Amino acid sequence: MKIKLDRTKCDGFGFCAKYAPETFDLDEWGYVSLIGAGNVAPEHEDGVRRALLDCPVHAITELHTHAEETAAR
Amino acid sequence: MSLATEVPVLPAVAAYPGVEGRLFRAGGREDLAAYRATGGYAVVEDVERLLDQVDEAGVRGRGGAAFPIARKIRTVRDGRGVPVAVANGEEGEPASVKDRWLLRTRPHLVLDGLRLASLMVGADEVHVYVSDPGSAESVRAAVQELGGAGVWDAQVEVTVVEPTYVAGEETAAVQALNGGPALPTDKPPRPFEEGVKGRPTLVNNVETLANLPLVQRLGATGYRELGTVASTGTFLLTLSGCAATGLYEVPFGVTLTEVLSWLGEDPAQVDGVLMGGYFAGVLGRQVLDASLEYDAIKALHSGLGCGAVGVLSSGTCAVEVSAAVMAYFARENAGQCGSCFNGTAAMSAVLEALRDHRAEAADVERLTDWSVRLRGRGACGTLDGATNVAAAVLREFPDAVTTHLDGTCATCAGNEGQPLSRAPFAVALPAA
Ligand SMILES: Cc1cc2nc3c(=O)[nH]c(=O)nc-3n(C[C@H](O)[C@H](O)[C@H](O)COP(=O)(O)O)c2cc1C
Numbered sequence: 464m465k466i467k468l469d470r471t472k473c474d475g476f477g478f479c480a481k482y483a484p485e486t487f488d489l490d491e492w493g494y495v496s497l498i499g500a501g502n503v504a505p506e507h508e509d510g511v512r513r514a515l516l517d518c519p520v521h522a523i524t525e526l527h528t529h530a531e532e533t534a535a536r
Numbered sequence: 537m538s539l540a541t542e543v544p545v546l547p548a549v550a551a552y553p554g555v556e557g558r559l560f561r562a563g564g565r566e567d568l569a570a571y572r573a574t575g576g577y578a579v580v581e582d583v584e585r586l587l588d589q590v591d592e593a594g595v596r597g598r599g600g601a602a603f604p605i606a607r608k609i610r611t612v613r614d615g616r617g618v619p620v621a622v623a624n625g626e627e628g629e630p631a632s633v634k635d636r637w638l639l640r641t642r643p644h645l646v647l648d649g650l651r652l653a654s655l656m657v658g659a660d661e662v663h664v665y666v667s668d669p670g671s672a673e674s675v676r677a678a679v680q681e682l683g684g685a686g687v688w689d690a691q692v693e694v695t696v697v698e699p700t701y702v703a704g705e706e707t708a709a710v711q712a713l714n715g716g717p718a719l720p721t722d723k724p725p726r727p728f729e730e731g732v733k734g735r736p737t738l739v740n741n742v743e744t745l746a747n748l749p750l751v752q753r754l755g756a757t758g759y760r761e762l763g764t765v766a767s768t769g770t771f772l773l774t775l776s777g778c779a780a781t782g783l784y785e786v787p788f789g790v791t792l793t794e795v796l797s798w799l800g801e802d803p804a805q806v807d808g809v810l811m812g813g814y815f816a817g818v819l820g821r822q823v824l825d826a827s828l829e830y831d832a833i834k835a836l837h838s839g840l841g842c843g844a845v846g847v848l849s850s851g852t853c854a855v856e857v858s859a860a861v862m863a864y865f866a867r868e869n870a871g872q873c874g875s876c877f878n879g880t881a882a883m884s885a886v887l888e889a890l891r892d893h894r895a896e897a898a899d900v901e902r903l904t905d906w907s908v909r910l911r912g913r914g915a916c917g918t919l920d921g922a923t924n925v926a927a928a929v930l931r932e933f934p935d936a937v938t939t940h941l942d943g944t945c946a947t948c949a950g951n952e953g954q955p956l957s958r959a960p961f962a963v964a965l966p967a968a
């Protein structure tokens with residue numbers, strides 16, 4: 464699975480880093496950046512999906528096809 | 537120069553000896569007839585051949601990233617959908633005036649470049665994006681002059697936004713042209729993939745575009761007669777912090793010592809520079825004899841960026857300058873990304889404390905740590921610029937950092953608590 468993170472939306476709630484610490488890296492104020500380019504290994508998909516659903520500001524989106532990517536924005 | 541000096545109004549514009557018939561032109565605004573008399577708006581016989589020539593000429597982006605324009609054109613041209621071309625003349629960088637100077641005095645050179653870029657990329661929609669009212673007026677007048685002249689019949693949209701530091705970032709430009717605020721968006725997508733109206737969008741700095749008609753006229757070989765192998769042609773250098781403050785067209789590969797000597801400045805009185813506008817931070821005296829070209833300056837862990845150089849004359853403190861630039865970032869960031877608004881505020885607090893002889897070794901350690909770990913954590917490059925500014929002063933001026941920790945910087949003694957609200961090395965153009 465491939466995801467993207469919109470850091471202009473992230474409000475630093477930190478849920479994502481709790482569920483998927485291998486994918487989301489917190490800074491010392493609680494704001495996240497992706498570790499790597501957003502390609503999620505199969506064994507980490509469950510945690511990332513949970514993060515995606517729980518992020519209160521919907522800063523995390525899954526990238527599917529081009530059309531879906533566009534619609535997701 | 538003290539940081540308390542007023543923003544100087546650009547007094548001088550000139551071309552370095554041996555530079556002729558490129559970007560610099562003496563006198564006032566060049567109208568359509570004058571521009572056409574230089575061979576401007578020449579018919580393009582073979583678009584593919586022109587693109588090859590631009591490639592061979594090695595033209596790189598003048599907006600800061602030095603990306604080869606031919607490669608960007610090919611990527612956008614081959615993207616999904618009909619491309620859009622954007623001339624970026626917003627110029628949010630306080631230490632730079634080149635883009636506004638070009639738009640105000642040579643609007644047709646820029647428009648001709650935009651014409652060639654849109655031909656090469658296959659765009660059916662073209663924009664000029666600015667914040668300076670004088671630039672907007674000049675470009676609009678140029679577009680009017682073009683109407684019915686039969687040289688280029690594209691509809692050129694001129695968009696004016698409020699001048700801010702981040703408004704010139706390419707995704708901010710795209711968002712503004714799409715009707716939103718002029719604020720950066722996170723990547724992906726980048727404008728070359730999806731930009732204006734979701735179409736592949738070529739965003740180029742106006743100085744980059746101004747080089748395209750030169751390639752058309754001179755050919756790749758002629759274009760390469762000035763500059764170095766990897767940084768070809770000339771660039772517009774905004775010089776500030778000294779008596780010779782002004783805008784100068786110089787060939788890539790000259791040294792700052794040569795430029796300063798040409799302008800009657802004494803290089804021995806220079807302690808270093810603020811390099812590449814606010815993006816690369818300070819650089820020590822080693823810059824004086826470095827070749828002013830992208831790769832040589834990068835090898836010094838710095839960057840030529842948009843070509844703005846602020847001279848640290850003797851008696852200017854690199855810590856104070858860096859503190860003032862960081863304070864600017866802490867004020868002027870777009871306030872969107874937590875790592876950026878928190879990180880710039882934190883780095884600014886440490887640099888201000890350091891300037892004021894209040895910081896301790898542990899503060900400098902935290903600053904060092906942030907300068908590494910905050911890199912890449914913002915949606916746009918502003919936070920990277922801020923980390924560069926922190927890293928640069930620690931790397932380039934360790935003695936100044938030490939005297940500030942010891943409380944013995946003679947330049948800053950007595951300045952403690954002075955507001956850092958002035959943008960250092962800011963240069964302005966006269967009111968339009
Ligand atoms: C914070 C920030 C501000 C920027 N401001 C400008 C600007 O004012 N003008 C500009 O041409 N490029 C600016 N850029 C660079 C643009 O994003 C983009 O790379 C450039 O316009 C591409 O043109 P070029 O390839 O011709 O250099 C800025 C970049 C960043 C990160």
Ligand code: SF4
Binds near residue numbers: 487494519520
């Ligand atoms: S869960 Fe959402 S808001 Fe919270 S840190 Fe992660 S991305 Fe940011």
Ligand code: SF4
Binds near residue numbers: 471721868877919
């Ligand atoms: S990195 Fe900073 S300046 Fe850039 S979009 Fe985020 S908050 Fe704004």
